Amino acid sequence: DAGITQSPRHKVTETGTPVTLRCHQTENHRYMYWYRQDPGHGLRLIHYSYGVKDTDKGEVSDGYSVSRSKTEDFLLTLESATSSQTSVYFCAISSTGTSGPLEQYFGPGTRLTVT
Amino acid sequence: QKEVEQDPGPLSVPEGAIVSLNCTYSNSAFQYFMWYRQYSRKGPELLMYTYSSGNKEDGRFTAQVDKSSKYISLFIRDSQPSDSATYLCAMSVAGAQKLVFGQGTRLTINP
Numbered sequence: 001d002a003g004i005t006q007s008p009r010h011k012v013t014e015t016g017t018p019v020t021l022r023c024h025q026t027e028n029h030r031y032m033y034w035y036r037q038d039p040g041h042g043l044r045l046i047h048y049s050y051g052v053k054d055t056d057k058g059e060v061s062d063g064y065s066v067s068r069s070k071t072e073d074f075l076l077t078l079e080s081a082t083s084s085q086t087s088v089y090f091c092a093i094s095s096t097g098t099s100g101p102l103e104q105y106f107g108p109g110t111r112l113t114v115t
Numbered sequence: 116q117k118e119v120e121q122d123p124g125p126l127s128v129p130e131g132a133i134v135s136l137n138c139t140y141s142n143s144a145f146q147y148f149m150w151y152r153q154y155s156r157k158g159p160e161l162l163m164y165t166y167s168s169g170n171k172e173d174g175r176f177t178a179q180v181d182k183s184s185k186y187i188s189l190f191i192r193d194s195q196p197s198d199s200a201t202y203l204c205a206m207s208v209a210g211a212q213k214l215v216f217g218q219g220t221r222l223t224i225n226p
Contacts, residue, residue, distance in 0.1 A: 004158075031212065040123070042203065042218035043159070050212060058213070090158055101147040101166065102207045102214055106158030 003027045004107035006091050012113045019078040021110050023091030025071075031094040032074040033104065034058075034066060036087040043090070049074055081114045088112075118142055121204055121217030130226050134191040138204035138217045141185065145206040145215075148180050150189045153201045153219070162189075162202075194224045 003026035013019050023032060033048040035058075045058030047066040055066050063085060065077045078085055091107040121138045128134055136150075146167055151159040165171045168182045177190040187206075191198055204217040 033213075040218070042121075043216045045213060048213065056212075092158075101149065101164050102211050103149075103161055103164070104205075104214060105161065108158050109156075 004091060004093055004105065006107040006110050008110060009108065010111045012115060013081050014115055015082060016080050019081050019112065021076045021089055023074045023107060025093050027093060028071060029093040029095040032068065033092040034074065034076045035090045035092065036060065037090060038087050046076065083114050086112060086114045116141065119204065119206060119215050119217045122220055123218050125221040125223060127223045127225060128194060130194060130196060130224055132194050134194050134222060136189040136202050136220050136222070138187050139185055140206055143185065144208045146209045147207045148178070148187045149205040149214070150178055151203040151205060153203060159203055196224045196226050199223045
């Protein structure tokens with residue numbers, strides 16, 4: 001999984017509780033991404049980061065926040081989890097430059113269930 | 116209308132068959148076209164990519180891009196049960212920070 005770990009790998013939580021997922025990379029790549037994957041929707045980008053403390057929203061960012069205080073760590077926080085946030089969450093990294101393909105490498109995923 | 120459309124399947128074929136997986140897109144600025152393979156309960160892994168139009172071959176896999184039709188394909192020859200997975204297409208413009216993914220096609224190769 002290209003030097004990417006995600007923790008926890010599985011989590012069950014109750015509606016209304018805060019949840020933080022962690023992505024850790026050992027590749028020193030500049031770009032990091034959080035996706036969610038749901039049946040019928042494919043992969044949808046939540047947030048991404050293009051450097052330490054530099055983040056931007058994706059297409060499904062409502063209800064999620066992120067932080068990146070170190071190159072190797074990218075945190076995804078659900079401030080108050082809802083059942084609609086039950087999903088599989090994937091972290092990805094990329095070392096894209098100003099040209100060339102955007103090759104993204106994915107972590108193993110976190111299965112989150114909100115009851 | 117989604118920027119990238121991919122038939123979710125599922126697609127089931129016998130071992131040894133030639134498989135064709137396809138995506139259409141609407142953004143003519145896309146220049147990089149990628150295919151990811153995702154095994155059950157795993158993260159997607161980059162299979163191959165092509166730049167602009169043309170074909171690219173890697174073993175039993177061939178990626179094809181037709182920019183005039185905004186249509187890309189992945190062909191798998193001599194398909195094996197180990198090819199059973201979900202295949203996702205993804206695209207980007209040059210220098211992009213984000214990929215646009217198709218929905219993914221679930222493929223099963225039957226022994």
